[in-house]
Amino acid sequence: MSLSKQHEMHKRRFSRNMGLGLVLAGFVALVFGLTIAKVSNEDFAVPTDEAAE
């Protein structure tokens, strides 16, 4: 079989890989957004060594 020939299975794999890629990209964007939202909160304070003790 020619390697260039597209099988229906390849389309399914492509859809899954593309979907997963978009989900991961969305997840990264969401974690970034959450970080910005949390650190820009008025109550946010960087933990200090004293506070940990």
Added chain:
Amino acid sequence: MSDASLNSTPAQTQNPDAGFGDFFALLKPRVMTLVVFTAFVGLMSAPVSVHPIVGFAAILFIAIGGGASGALNMWWEADIDRIMKRTRKRPIPAGKVTEGEAFGFGTALAGISVVMLWLATNWVAAAILAFTIFFYVVIYTMWLKRWTPQNIVIGGAAGAFPPMIGWAAATGGISVESVLMFTLIFMWTPPHFWALALFMKSDYDEAGVPMLTVTHGRKSTRLHILVYTALLAPVAIGAAFTSIGGPIYLVVAVIYNAIFLKGAFDIWRRDEDMAEADAYAVEKRVFKHSLYYLFALFMAILAQASLGAYGLGGW
């Protein structure tokens, strides 16, 4: 599966690589819409405002947790899904996703959703989400569903938790209001489902799942619908006098509960001959109303919360 599988035997081609949509179908997207809507109302009606991104993340991870429950439910029920006509086209019985893949997918999403909800909001919301997944998968799916005809009553609790999780995501706790929203869905589920069971010819019996219509008969099911609807009304109307209620909610709750009660009474008065004579018209009408009922009451809670921001909310 490697490319060699292109020339595989028919037995192997029953499980070809699943597409993205097949995995998405494992999440029971239609059930997820109810989870998203009620969790959103729970979050918005809470007296504490949350950052939009935090709120979005909370709803997303609650939805993913609900989806994970759906995937694990399909994994466990693959045997009966193959028997029943309604479920035969689900990804596992259709041969698109293997049982192992569904289990791995569901377990991974369950873990991710709980941990991420904890990080995005607080441990109370994450703990309730974890309990919801456990309750739906272990208590309902694995234990109660095939054991007792009251399965839908107790199992309905799993679908009632999302507004409580939304509320906890905003406030970090549990309150009378969030418990009332839980009770509202919990008491609504049995009459909603049993009205459907009366006119839907289901093959649950063939699959060995005890349903009230079969184990106790249709007359008893009709009485159960009336009793649960009568118990639901004071809960639904009582919520009007808490911080999530108000005049708009009270009017909506009184009207929709009156219609629901009238429908439940009509169902109770009828017997099978009368129902068959008009092709279960009343049962179908009550089922349809039950869908509008939940949507209207939660929309009214949302309306009260939204108007509250402009000083036009509760009492």
